[in-house]
Amino acid sequence: MEYFLQQLINGLTLGSVYALIAIGYTMVYGIIGMINFAHGELYMIGAFVGLITLTALGALGLAAAPLAIVLAFLCAMIVTAAYGYAMERLAYRPLRRSSRIAPLISAIGVSILLQNYVRLAQGPRAKPLPPLVQGQHVLLERADGFTVTLSNLQIAIFVVAALLMIALTLLIHRTALGRAQRACAQDMKMAALLGIPADRVIAITFVLGASLAAVAGVMVALYYGVVDFHIGFIAGMKAFTAAVLGGIGSLPGAMLGGIAIGLIEAFWSGYVSAEYKDAAAFLILILVLSLRPQGLLGRPVADKV
Amino acid sequence: MAGPLTAYDWKTALKDAGLAAAIAFLLFFHLIGLRTVEQGAKLTIVPDWQGLILAVGLVFVARLLLGFMAHKWRARPKAPAARRHPRLYDGILLGLVALALLLPATPLSSRYVLDVLTLIFTYMVLAYGLNLVVGLTGLLDLGFVAFYAIGAYSFSLVALQTGMSFWQTLPFSIGVAAVMAFALGLVVLRLRGDYLAIVTLGFAEILRIVLLNWVTLTGGPNGITGIPRPTFFGITPDSPATRILYLYYLSILFAAAVAALTWRLRSLPLGRAFEAVREDELAASSMGINLTQTRLLAYMLAACCGALAGAFFAARQGFISPESFTFTESALVLAIVVLGGIGHPLGIMLAALFLVGLPEVFRELQSYRMIGFGAGMVLIMIGRPRGLFASRPPAVMLGRKENS
Numbered sequence: 001m002e003y004f005l006q007q008l009i010n011g012l013t014l015g016s017v018y019a020l021i022a023i024g025y026t027m028v029y030g031i032i033g034m035i036n037f038a039h040g041e042l043y044m045i046g047a048f049v050g051l052i053t054l055t056a057l058g059a060l061g062l063a064a065a066p067l068a069i070v071l072a073f074l075c076a077m078i079v080t081a082a083y084g085y086a087m088e089r090l091a092y093r094p095l096r097r098s099s100r101i102a103p104l105i106s107a108i109g110v111s112i113l114l115q116n117y118v119r120l121a122q123g124p125r126a127k128p129l130p131p132l133v134q135g136q137h138v139l140l141e142r143a144d145g146f147t148v149t150l151s152n153l154q155i156a157i158f159v160v161a162a163l164l165m166i167a168l169t170l171l172i173h174r175t176a177l178g179r180a181q182r183a184c185a186q187d188m189k190m191a192a193l194l195g196i197p198a199d200r201v202i203a204i205t206f207v208l209g210a211s212l213a214a215v216a217g218v219m220v221a222l223y224y225g226v227v228d229f230h231i232g233f234i235a236g237m238k239a240f241t242a243a244v245l246g247g248i249g250s251l252p253g254a255m256l257g258g259i260a261i262g263l264i265e266a267f268w269s270g271y272v273s274a275e276y277k278d279a280a281a282f283l284i285l286i287l288v289l290s291l292r293p294q295g296l297l298g299r300p301v302a303d304k305v
Numbered sequence: 306m307a308g309p310l311t312a313y314d315w316k317t318a319l320k321d322a323g324l325a326a327a328i329a330f331l332l333f334f335h336l337i338g339l340r341t342v343e344q345g346a347k348l349t350i351v352p353d354w355q356g357l358i359l360a361v362g363l364v365f366v367a368r369l370l371l372g373f374m375a376h377k378w379r380a381r382p383k384a385p386a387a388r389r390h391p392r393l394y395d396g397i398l399l400g401l402v403a404l405a406l407l408l409p410a411t412p413l414s415s416r417y418v419l420d421v422l423t424l425i426f427t428y429m430v431l432a433y434g435l436n437l438v439v440g441l442t443g444l445l446d447l448g449f450v451a452f453y454a455i456g457a458y459s460f461s462l463v464a465l466q467t468g469m470s471f472w473q474t475l476p477f478s479i480g481v482a483a484v485m486a487f488a489l490g491l492v493v494l495r496l497r498g499d500y501l502a503i504v505t506l507g508f509a510e511i512l513r514i515v516l517l518n519w520v521t522l523t524g525g526p527n528g529i530t531g532i533p534r535p536t537f538f539g540i541t542p543d544s545p546a547t548r549i550l551y552l553y554y555l556s557i558l559f560a561a562a563v564a565a566l567t568w569r570l571r572s573l574p575l576g577r578a579f580e581a582v583r584e585d586e587l588a589a590s591s592m593g594i595n596l597t598q599t600r601l602l603a604y605m606l607a608a609c610c611g612a613l614a615g616a617f618f619a620a621r622q623g624f625i626s627p628e629s630f631t632f633t634e635s636a637l638v639l640a641i642v643v644l645g646g647i648g649h650p651l652g653i654m655l656a657a658l659f660l661v662g663l664p665e666v667f668r669e670l671q672s673y674r675m676i677g678f679g680a681g682m683v684l685i686m687i688g689r690p691r692g693l694f695a696s697r698p699p700a701v702m703l704g705r706k707e708n709s
Contacts, residue, residue: 035502
């Protein structure tokens, strides 16, 4: 029971991170119907920029202040948003009207490019980050000394992720920008005819997705304490699985799917096998896509002839 | 559209380039300007302002040049589309094959050259195989490396367990790959486009994780060693020089066989069915083509080619480990197919030479190689989405539509 509870807490933490990344996949898919294969790299870049900012501030003697962490999040969000924008502008926009496969191959190219660029610029080794958010609460203690703990950082991750998701939901449903995004997702051509600047709306979608991925990246950097240049691939695949599981194109679906994938991963590595935890995510992906491609909350898509 | 008479607007161009440089500064400031260096368990920052300025300056100049060239191109009258010369391509192809066959007799030949070329021919086997799925049938497979791995591992395990020779084991490992492709294909080939791509990628990753963790069977990360070398009618070439020569000709044989097979296929009903499925599924199925069966066949044939290359790779190296079967390999083979285009066997041949050969020759530029590789994929998609070297009209076409 105690072990279960601990895995539940770990799974929810992981899940909120996956959910934040998954939102980027689902928003981009919803609006232009492409899988942004390089989205995981945005998360990696966010983690790197956060780490670099924190280390630089540390070198200036400012690391301890909570302000440093806030600053790291802000830097990571802005820089990663710029990467999201540049990616869309340079690699995807010219392909807007081509076949479905061309943007995907282009995205694979972007993914390889970004991974190796960071590897070249920052070195191939894993970068350590000292624990900055400390303190934890013991919730339960078993007779044999096993304790169920909830750290302050975990609480912070839940809270930040939840706040961002609420903010995003409000943005999509209550603002003019959100309305424009929904219009573009429904019918790009019609939206453009009605005077919505479709290109700009698409760019903003990438920027939003990238900044959420950056937040996820910095949180994971703080949580695990290491960052390297290939964390984006696996995390991206899992988040994509989460988006598909929830129903790609659906915002609540991405959040639900993210939490589900986090929980499945935590329980799988806790009870089945830690070595095969990455395989579990891929297995779920294959099963969901072949059994229920529309996901949990998505609607089945009719083929257009 | 700006006509030829409009003067070039330098002011706007400079403003654009300045904006691009500003964004580039934002992009590069942390990642290039502030280099993190590990010192023991701690990180320190080493600023690299020179690199930062260089990168931003490069973006500025590139944006300026790009704008200028676009202006020039717009002003230029459109040249008529260049005519394709299939005959010429055939000639070049034959010339290259003859050159490859005669190469060991020329002074150009060395152990290193033959080794690199053998590697290139192995990738050609993979690429011609993948072309069946991606180029001909239009299914995007991002996990092709899975069948390469299945071929290599099934070959090594069977050869080591039974002591059978290369030629006896080869059909078996190809068969294993075909069965696996059939089983996987039944489940996933109902999906289309990008979903299929991601699922095949997932399969390849699962396979790699299993190979890494099933230590008792596959040796885990240590891999398998002592794999028997290919034999020549029962004789194992023992001196290194003969062995390299033998492997070289064997790889040419395999590449040529797979190339001939896959290119012959397109004038057969089966190949036509593949292309029909690619062009229009609905039309194809209403003409009586069984979609699932056709896709499955393409997928299995490709898997056989992958396994052939894998078995050859294992026998050549004498050692395999999961490290040789990562996503990068899938991406490389896919890049060869994409770059080579679906036009002519020559395309894939030159693309393999280019993408596998060049990085081998410029080893020092290793770290820049993958960056160029990724950027290349993007640029090809934008510039020549049908492949760099050749494009091909459909195999059969009825008379041109009147109103088009």
